Amino acid sequence: MAKSSTSAAEERVPEDSEITTSRSITVTESTATLSLEVTDYPKLKGMGVGQFIKSRVFKVGGNDWEMRFYPDGCNNECDDNASVLVYYLNARKEELVSTRWALSMLEKKSQVDVVSPMVGKCVFTRRKLSNWGYAEFVKKAKLDSLSELGDGCFMILCCVKVVDMEPAIFDMILHYIYTDLMPICDDEEGYTIAVMQHLLVASDRYGLDRLKLKCEEELCERIDAETIATTSALADQHHCERLKDACQKFELSQLTKVLWVTTATD
Numbered sequence: 001m002a003k004s005s006t007s008a009a010e011e012r013v014p015e016d017s018e019i020t021t022s023r024s025i026t027v028t029e030s031t032a033t034l035s036l037e038v039t040d041y042p043k044l045k046g047m048g049v050g051q052f053i054k055s056r057v058f059k060v061g062g063n064d065w066e067m068r069f070y071p072d073g074c075n076n077e078c079d080d081n082a083s084v085l086v087y088y089l090n091a092r093k094e095e096l097v098s099t100r101w102a103l104s105m106l107e108k109k110s111q112v113d114v115v116s117p118m119v120g121k122c123v124f125t126r127r128k129l130s131n132w133g134y135a136e137f138v139k140k141a142k143l144d145s146l147s148e149l150g151d152g153c154f155m156i157l158c159c160v161k162v163v164d165m166e167p168a169i170f171d172m173i174l175h176y177i178y179t180d181l182m183p184i185c186d187d188e189e190g191y192t193i194a195v196m197q198h199l200l201v202a203s204d205r206y207g208l209d210r211l212k213l214k215c216e217e218e219l220c221e222r223i224d225a226e227t228i229a230t231t232s233a234l235a236d237q238h239h240c241e242r243l244k245d246a247c248q249k250f251e252l253s254q255l256t257k258v259l260w261v262t263t264a265t266d
Contacts, residue, residue: 034055050070068087
């Protein structure tokens, strides 16, 4: 049975910020930092593979999370390393949770880095993934050596950022992940340009390159005077070269029309 930690875990107050990705598309990011104190590492040696101490549950972006430290590794392939994993505890939720993480470790007394920040990003879902982290987080020999020179007390820091977006876009992303298909649109004219723009932002954020390309192709065919500004901004911000070229061609065609009319009326 896994062992729980009796050491202190401190949660800092989450900070919410809005990031505008274009004139019409907005996502919200919630950030927080959790610290798990390992109060006497030498006493944790020999707990056994898969055994852990854990932080208290902390809430970021409306979801519950827990950090676990495995002194003898989380599995038999950890190669004499200690592990750190962050667990998503809302497994019953049928939604995607997009996150960015940074895990590090300090000596508590000196505040010297034991493990420099290790950064990653992950999309949690009920069916596909419930944890993220590093099985080979830090060599046990390094912790042994530092404990002999110091007091064996370390701080594990976990900075997490959770990204929220519209439920309808979440549903579309979820459908695509499970079926590899775009959901069928009830409207005979298809999805609106605004929906396709939001979907492009989401697919880029989640690393769904094929879906991003589908959105890009759709938007290339639907550029007009009303959408050129937001579509061009999206192309720049999300590195959509084909869409960027289509916007430039549209702008050039509009300029050509203006010059032709001006010349004709002179």
